[in-house]
Amino acid sequence: MIDLYYWPTPNGNKxxxxxxxxxxxxxxxxxxxxxxxxxxxxxxxxxxxxxxxAIVDHEPVNGGEPIAIFESGAILLYLAExxxxxxxxxxxxxxxxxxxxxxxxxxxxxxxNHHFSEYAPEKIDYAINRYVKETGxxxxxxxxxxxxxEFVAGDxxxxxxxxxxxxxxxKRQSQNLEDFPNLKRWFxxxxxxxxxxxxxEKAEAFKNSNPYNDKVMLSx
Numbered sequence: 523m524i525d526l527y528y529w530p531t532p533n534g535n536k537x538x539x540x541x542x543x544x545x546x547x548x549x550x551x552x553x554x555x556x557x558x559x560x561x562x563x564x565x566x567x568x569x570x571x572x573x574x575x576a577i578v579d580h581e582p583v584n585g586g587e588p589i590a591i592f593e594s595g596a597i598l599l600y601l602a603e604x605x606x607x608x609x610x611x612x613x614x615x616x617x618x619x620x621x622x623x624x625x626x627x628x629x630x631x632x633x634x635n636h637h638f639s640e641y642a643p644e645k646i647d648y649a650i651n652r653y654v655k656e657t658g659x660x661x662x663x664x665x666x667x668x669x670x671x672e673f674v675a676g677d678x679x680x681x682x683x684x685x686x687x688x689x690x691x692x693k694r695q696s697q698n699l700e701d702f703p704n705l706k707r708w709f710x711x712x713x714x715x716x717x718x719x720x721x722x723e724k725a726e727a728f729k730n731s732n733p734y735n736d737k738v739m740l741s742x
Contacts (some may be wrong), residue, residue: 524548524601525578527568529555530725532687533594533629537575538724539683540598542717544607554726579604595625598680608683613675618680620667620674624688628664631656632688635695653734654696661689661702668704672711686712 526540526551528534541548553559553717560572569576570593574636576592583604592595598621602609609617635653638646669675674681690711692699699706712718 523580524553525580526564527551527553527574527576527578529553529574530666530728531555531574532543532632532690533573534575535690535725536594536683536722537577537597537601538721539686539718540601540608542606542720543683543715546601546602546605550724557583577601593625593692595621595684598684602680608678608680610675610677611680613677615677616675617679617681621684623663624681626685628657628685628711631660632671633697636691639696640694654734657695658697658701660696661692661705664704668708673708678712681709682708682712683715 524546526537526541526548528538529552538550553562553565555574559565560569565576568590569655571592573592575594576590577597577600578588578590579600580588584591591600599609599618619683626721631653634649634658634711638649638653642649664674673679674685686709689699689705699709
């Protein structure tokens, strides 16, 4: 059993997509980041950086005590290696490069885009323009990568799962998928996967019961 400390953000949705793909048994423990629950001392024991998602694996491969893991990229890599799924060995290096690209580039830049465009108390044109342009540049990098392949590293993998939720709120990022035809094709393919649909249905359930639902980033 996997305990998933979750809120329906792009990083949180990465993990539900993976778990739904491999049909691994898991239990969602909500951490309402809009209410500050990520600073709860009990949660900090699992995620010392007070960020979701985090997991506790109660059945590690080699047995022993439960294992706590934080950081979405580390969680995806751990679960892929645990299950032997969604990390094709003949493309392992490609998968890891694009997983780290998302963690170091697409996620942080799109996150700053969201912050300065929507959440910052003062609208700073320089910051908004900087991060909108950088988000667009990264979309272009991914679009070029997908020009001659269906998925980022050949077969569908955790590299795709990591990137997809950060493309979901493209409208909030002031991006137009029509400008990135290869990315759009990839996006629509992943959006239609049954596991993705199930993952976002779970996310919608949180949105519908959440008084802060106008701040939750789900589907466009």
